[in-house]
Amino acid sequence: MSVTEExxxxxxxxxxxxxxxxxxxxxxxxxxxxRPSVRSRVAALGxxxxxxxxxxxxxxxxxxxxxxxxxxxxxxLPWVYAILRYKLTDAVRRRSRERRRQTDxxxxxxxxxVDQAVAADEALSATRGLEQAMSALPDGQRQVVEAxxxxxxxxxxxxxxxxxxxxxxxxxxxxxxxxxAGLAGGRVKEDE
Amino acid sequence: xxxTDFIAKLAGEAGQGRGSAxxxxxLLLSTLAAFVLAIAIILAVFAGTFDAxxxxxxxxxxxxxxxxxxxxxxxxxxxxxxxxxxxxHKAAWAILPGPLLLACLAITDSSGYPLLGRDSVSVPICYxxxxxASVPALxxxxxxxxxxxxxxxxxxxxxxxxxxxxxxxAAYAIACKNDGARFVILWYGAAVGxxxxxxxVIGQRFLRW
Numbered sequence: 358m359s360v361t362e363e364x365x366x367x368x369x370x371x372x373x374x375x376x377x378x379x380x381x382x383x384x385x386x387x388x389x390x391x392r393p394s395v396r397s398r399v400a401a402l403g404x405x406x407x408x409x410x411x412x413x414x415x416x417x418x419x420x421x422x423x424x425x426x427x428x429x430x431x432x433x434l435p436w437v438y439a440i441l442r443y444k445l446t447d448a449v450r451r452r453s454r455e456r457r458r459q460t461d462x463x464x465x466x467x468x469x470x471v472d473q474a475v476a477a478d479e480a481l482s483a484t485r486g487l488e489q490a491m492s493a494l495p496d497g498q499r500q501v502v503e504a505x506x507x508x509x510x511x512x513x514x515x516x517x518x519x520x521x522x523x524x525x526x527x528x529x530x531x532x533x534x535x536x537x538a539g540l541a542g543g544r545v546k547e548d549e
Numbered sequence: 550x551x552x553t554d555f556i557a558k559l560a561g562e563a564g565q566g567r568g569s570a571x572x573x574x575x576l577l578l579s580t581l582a583a584f585v586l587a588i589a590i591i592l593a594v595f596a597g598t599f600d601a602x603x604x605x606x607x608x609x610x611x612x613x614x615x616x617x618x619x620x621x622x623x624x625x626x627x628x629x630x631x632x633x634x635x636x637x638h639k640a641a642w643a644i645l646p647g648p649l650l651l652a653c654l655a656i657t658d659s660s661g662y663p664l665l666g667r668d669s670v671s672v673p674i675c676y677x678x679x680x681x682a683s684v685p686a687l688x689x690x691x692x693x694x695x696x697x698x699x700x701x702x703x704x705x706x707x708x709x710x711x712x713x714x715x716x717x718x719a720a721y722a723i724a725c726k727n728d729g730a731r732f733v734i735l736w737y738g739a740a741v742g743x744x745x746x747x748x749x750v751i752g753q754r755f756l757r758w
Contacts, residue, residue: 384556414555421559422758428633435635436698443634443700447757514724532596541729 359434361390366433372424387420388413391441398445402453412448421443455524474506478480490540498533501526566601572632572697579693580625583686583713587720587744590682595724609728610726612654614719617737621715629688631705632697644711648667648738654730662729672736678724679740683717687748691755699756705744706752 365386371379395416396409420440427436491499497519504515505526516523602608623644630640666672690709698707718737727733 372563373566377563380563381556382558384559388556390554410552413552417556417559419758421562423698426569426572426696428571431633432635436633439634439700452599486711536607 362432362434365437366429369424369427370429376441381460384417384421385393387441389418391416391445395449398449404449404452408452409532412445412452415448416441416444433437458524470531470534473538476538490537493540494533494536498536500531501529502533502537505530550563569696573629575696576625576629576632576690576693579623579689580711580712580716583689584621584716584720586689587682587686587717588723590685591678591720591724594678594681599724599726601723607728610722612651612730613722613725613733613737616647616651616654616733617715617719617722618647619650620741621712621719623647624708624712624715625668628694628705628708631701631708632694632699634698634700647715648734649726651730651734653675655734657731660729662727662732664731664735665737666727666732671732675721675725675727675732675736676740676743678721679720679737680702680736680743681717682720683713683740684746686716687744687751691748691751694752695758701751702756703749703753705756707749709752711741711744711750713748714741715742717741 365383366377368379368383368386372383392409392413396406396414398405399408401413420437423440427433491502496504500519501515504510504518505512510518512523512526516526519526522530611750623646626643627640630636630638666675687710690713691706694709695706697705718741721737727736
C-alpha cells in the first residue's frame, strides 16, 4: 500500500468522523497533486490559464459530493482517481464547448446581430417605443440591453457589473435582440 | 472565492455527507424486482396463449432461458463495476458467455425452424414484447445506478440497457413459440441491442452528475 493511499484513506475515514482538519488537508493535497494535470490539459486545449482554479474547484466539488459513497473496504486511490478523471474531463470538455460556441460567430455575424438590433430599435420606435418593449424583457435581458445598447458599456464591464461571464452577456444580448425583433415584428403586423 | 476559502468551506462540511457506499446490494435487489416485473408483464400480455407446464419442460425454453440469464448475469456484473470507480474494466468479458453459447447453438442448429418465425407476426411480436417487458426494467436499473458513482455514464447506461434487455428476453422466453436458435440470436439480439443503445443514450444524460 502506498503512502498516499494510506494517508488519503485515513483522511477520508477521519472526515466521516467529522474531522475537519483532516478533510481540509485531504482536499488541499488532492488539489496540489491534480493542479499540474489540470494545467497541462487547459494549456493543451488553448483555454485561459485562469480556468485552472475554476476547474479544480469543480473537481473538488465532485469528490466532495460523492465522498460518502466510498466503500472503506476498498482502496481509495483508484476510486478517487476515477472520479477526478471523470470530473476533470467533464469540466474541460464543457469549457472547451462553451469557448467554441462563443468564438463561432464571425465579424459578419456580429455585424448582422448589431443590424438586427438597429432594425428592432427602429421598428419599436415606430410603434410603441423602446421602453414598452424593454418592459417585456426578463430582468436579466433588460439589464444587458440597457448596459450595452443604451449606456454604451463594454461587454467586459457589463459582465463584471452583473457578475457573469462575457460569453453569458453576449448570449443574453443575442436572445434579447431576437426577442425584441419578435415583439417588433408582431406589433408591425398589428398596426398593418 | 479563493482556493483556500473554497477548501475551508468544503472541509467545514466534514462528517455531514449523505448517501451510502453500498451499491451492489440495492442493484441486485432491483435487478430481481425488474425481472419479476418483466415476467408479470409477459404473463399479463400473453396469458392463455401458452401451456406453462409443457413450456417449462421443453429444451427450447431451457436454452433460451440459460443464454439470456447468462447474458443478464454478465451485464449485472458489468453494471455493478460501472457504479464503483476504480474497479477492473475487464468486467466487459463477463457478457460474452451467453452470446457465445447462443452462437454455438445457432451454428449447430439443425432444427429447420424458419429464421422469420412460425408466422408473419413472429418477428414484431418477439421484438416488441421484449422491448415492452424491458423498458420498466431499464427505468428501475437506471434509477438505482444513480446511487452508485458512475464515471462513464454512457457505458453504465449501455450496461443497464443490456441487463434490462436480457431480463426482458428471459421473461419473454416463457411465451415464445419460436424455438430456432438462429431466430433467437437474431431477433432477441435485435431487441436486446436496441435496449443497449437506448440505455447508452439515456445514461449519457441521466447518469451524469
